Amino acid sequence: MRPLRYSINVTLDGCCHHEAGLPPDEESMRYWTSEMERADALLFGRVTYSMMESAWRKPAAGSWPDWMDAWQVPFAEAIDGAKKHVVSTTLSEVDWNAELLRGELGPAVQRLKQEPGDGLWVGGVALPLALADLGLIDEYEFVVQPVLAGHGPTLLAGLRERIQLELVDRHEFRSGAVAMRYRPVHAAG
Numbered sequence: 139m140r141p142l143r144y145s146i147n148v149t150l151d152g153c154c155h156h157e158a159g160l161p162p163d164e165e166s167m168r169y170w171t172s173e174m175e176r177a178d179a180l181l182f183g184r185v186t187y188s189m190m191e192s193a194w195r196k197p198a199a200g201s202w203p204d205w206m207d208a209w210q211v212p213f214a215e216a217i218d219g220a221k222k223h224v225v226s227t228t229l230s231e232v233d234w235n236a237e238l239l240r241g242e243l244g245p246a247v248q249r250l251k252q253e254p255g256d257g258l259w260v261g262g263v264a265l266p267l268a269l270a271d272l273g274l275i276d277e278y279e280f281v282v283q284p285v286l287a288g289h290g291p292t293l294l295a296g297l298r299e300r301i302q303l304e305l306v307d308r309h310e311f312r313s314g315a316v317a318m319r320y321r322p323v324h325a326a327g
Contacts, residue, residue, distance in 0.1 A: 140255045141276035142181070142247065144266045145173055147315075148280050148293050154263055155290035156189065159283030160313055164209040166281070169309070169317065173279070174216035178255035181239070181247070184226035186262035191234050194218055223250060225265055244272045263291050271298050277321055278303060284314035 147159045162170075174180070182190065194217045197203060202211055222236035225243060232238055239246050247269065250258055260266055260275070269275050280293070303320035310316050 139251050140178065140253065140257050142251055142258045142260060142269065142274055143173075143177065143277040143279060144260050144269070144275045145279040146261055146263075146266070146281070146293070147283055149283050149285045149287040151286045151288065152292040153287035153290040154293045155287065158287040158290050159281075159285055160315060162210070163313060164207075165311055166313065166315065167210055167213045169281075169311070171213040171216050173259065174213065174220060177220065177257050177259035178253075179221040179223055179250070179258055180217070181223050181225065181250070181258055181260040181265070182236075183262050183265035184224065184229055186265070187222065187224045187226070187232065187236065190217060190261075195234050243268055244274065247272075247274050267294050267296060270294060270301060273322075275322070277306075277319060279317060279319045281315055281317045 146154050147156070148154045149158050160166075194214050196214070196218045202214060206214060218234075220235065222232075222234065223239045224232045224236050225239045225246075226232075229238060239250070251274070260269060266275065302323040304323050305318060306321050307319035308316065
């Protein structure tokens with residue numbers, strides 16, 4: 139069974155708004171590119187799908203926009219080319235190498251996890267909360283930014299039950315950000 143990995147940038151005070159942390163730099167973009175390349179497919183909610191598509195979809199003209207630095211292109215290409223599954227009850231169709239994930243969330247994601255491959259990746263706020271509540275996330279990765287935001291959506295706010303995690307990897311960035319990867323600790327029974 140392929141694992142479902144949740145990764146997100148978060149500030150020291152728990153804010154996970156995409157503009158609350160440090161702006162991406164070359165080192166962090168290399169890191170996120172390698173995360174995208176670890177996944178066979180990406181899982182997005184409607185909001186994250188729309189946000190990512192508007193930023194990282196290759197224009198129809200075939201070349202990346204002028205605002206994009208050369209060090210951002212590998213990430214853009216990785217996410218642009220990735221297979222995507224979108225969870226939405228309001229969208230009637232998607233494109234950008236994506237398909238709508240139909241049916242009840244738990245069984246639909248469980249079917250994706252049963253497919254062969256190296257892993258699924260999920261980002262965002264609302265969808266990961268629902269997946270965590272269902273016990274479907276196999277790995278949590280928080281890139282903690284050395285910033286105090288003071289406001290904004292917070293990480294996994296509203297989680298129904300506490301999830302005990304064990305640290306399995308840690309990476310420090312020159313910027314002061316720290317990536318920490320955890321796996322759930324399942325009670326012996």
